[in-house]
Amino acid sequence: MQAVFNSNRRSVVVLGMGGTIAGEGDDPSQTLTYQAGARSVARLMADLPLPCRAQIEATGCAVIGESVAQIDSKDIKWTHWWDLARRVVHWLDEPSVQGLVVTHGTDTLEETAWFLDQVLGHRTRFKPVVITCAMRPATAADADGPQNLADAVVVAASGAVRGVVACVAGEVFSAQAVQKVHPTRVNAFDGGPVSHIATVHSGVVQRENPGDALPLVSQSRWDRWLTPETPIPKQPWVECVWHTGAASSQLLPLLASAGVDGVVVAATGNGTVNEEWLMQLQSMSVAGVAVRCATRCSHGALVGDIEKGQTFSGLAFYPGLNAVKSRVQLCLDLI
Numbered sequence: 001m002q003a004v005f006n007s008n009r010r011s012v013v014v015l016g017m018g019g020t021i022a023g024e025g026d027d028p029s030q031t032l033t034y035q036a037g038a039r040s041v042a043r044l045m046a047d048l049p050l051p052c053r054a055q056i057e058a059t060g061c062a063v064i065g066e067s068v069a070q071i072d073s074k075d076i077k078w079t080h081w082w083d084l085a086r087r088v089v090h091w092l093d094e095p096s097v098q099g100l101v102v103t104h105g106t107d108t109l110e111e112t113a114w115f116l117d118q119v120l121g122h123r124t125r126f127k128p129v130v131i132t133c134a135m136r137p138a139t140a141a142d143a144d145g146p147q148n149l150a151d152a153v154v155v156a157a158s159g160a161v162r163g164v165v166a167c168v169a170g171e172v173f174s175a176q177a178v179q180k181v182h183p184t185r186v187n188a189f190d191g192g193p194v195s196h197i198a199t200v201h202s203g204v205v206q207r208e209n210p211g212d213a214l215p216l217v218s219q220s221r222w223d224r225w226l227t228p229e230t231p232i233p234k235q236p237w238v239e240c241v242w243h244t245g246a247a248s249s250q251l252l253p254l255l256a257s258a259g260v261d262g263v264v265v266a267a268t269g270n271g272t273v274n275e276e277w278l279m280q281l282q283s284m285s286v287a288g289v290a291v292r293c294a295t296r297c298s299h300g301a302l303v304g305d306i307e308k309g310q311t312f313s314g315l316a317f318y319p320g321l322n323a324v325k326s327r328v329q330l331c332l333d334l335i
């Protein structure tokens with residue numbers, strides 16, 4: 001469903017995926033129990049308070065809304081990612097569109113951001129895709145969604161950032177850096193080892209740091225999967241496993257014998273695992289299971305042999321990616 005808000009030539013498109021930003025609860029004082037994804041994008045836009053509308057109107061852009069899904073992002077599926085990417089591509093190809101906003105649940109926002117970043121590649125070089133969210137449902141007396149939505153539209157219209165970014169609580173993070181770090185507070189995200197790349201306040205975007213380098217190529221290996229006529233590729237079976245103190249030695253052989261395609265180990269510290277796990281991972285790798293390592297630390301990036309893309313114990317890793325984004329990347333690499 002599409003809804004037009006303003007009517008100008010330049011436009012920003014808001015694609016809705018659900019989440020708390022579209023959540024409804026019975027009690028305006030309650031911010032923890034509600035149904036995520038209950039409201040359409042049209043409703044979110046129609047309910048924007050006057051100051052948020054004024055900030056959007058000042059961009060001079062029309063806003064077009066379309067609900068792609070209305071889900072709690074813990075329920076997101078592989079097919080949702082592809083459906084979203086295809087709608088993003090559809091709108092990016094429209095000459096009048098300056099940029100896109102995606103409203104999304106906070107819980108898996110960083111995975112969707114990395115997925116879009118990878119499959120869209122060069123397409124976002126001149127038109128940003130700005131993902132936003134909220135920690136309080138739309139029915140909360142102090143809902144944070146309306147301002148986040150207005151901020152995201154302002155960022156998408158501004159031309160100040162490129163690529164796939166997340167805009168939350170006045171800060172803009174790259175898709176590679178953004179991570180959810182808190183289960184309840186309003187500023188629930190940070191940029192891990194990297195600071196925000198821009199801020200947005202009262203309709204003003206201020207660029208503060210360089211973002212990620214964007215691909216220059218005009219074609220990517222994903223292009224053929226981004227047309228609606230092509231069936232969505234089958235999802236490889238990739239699991240994320242945590243290496244812990246007193247780690248069980250039973251899980252990895254079970255996964256291997258069940259036919260897993262890949263595992264991402266959220267390893268201790270700078271990508272370490274105990275001897276038993278190392279041997280099991282090595283034999284899984286020899287047997288054809290794709291093994292990647294990430295750190296389970298919430299901040300900082302793995303340091304290893306960057307040229308070989310390996311930790312010092314020889315496990316492959318994706319530089320700069322946390323475990324959940326490494327899993328997205330491995331799924332894509334195994335297609």
Ligand code: SIN
Pocket residue numbers: 018019020021036071072073074104105106107108133134135
């Ligand atoms: C969700 O991720 O859809 C629910 C939680 C949230 O958006 O904060």
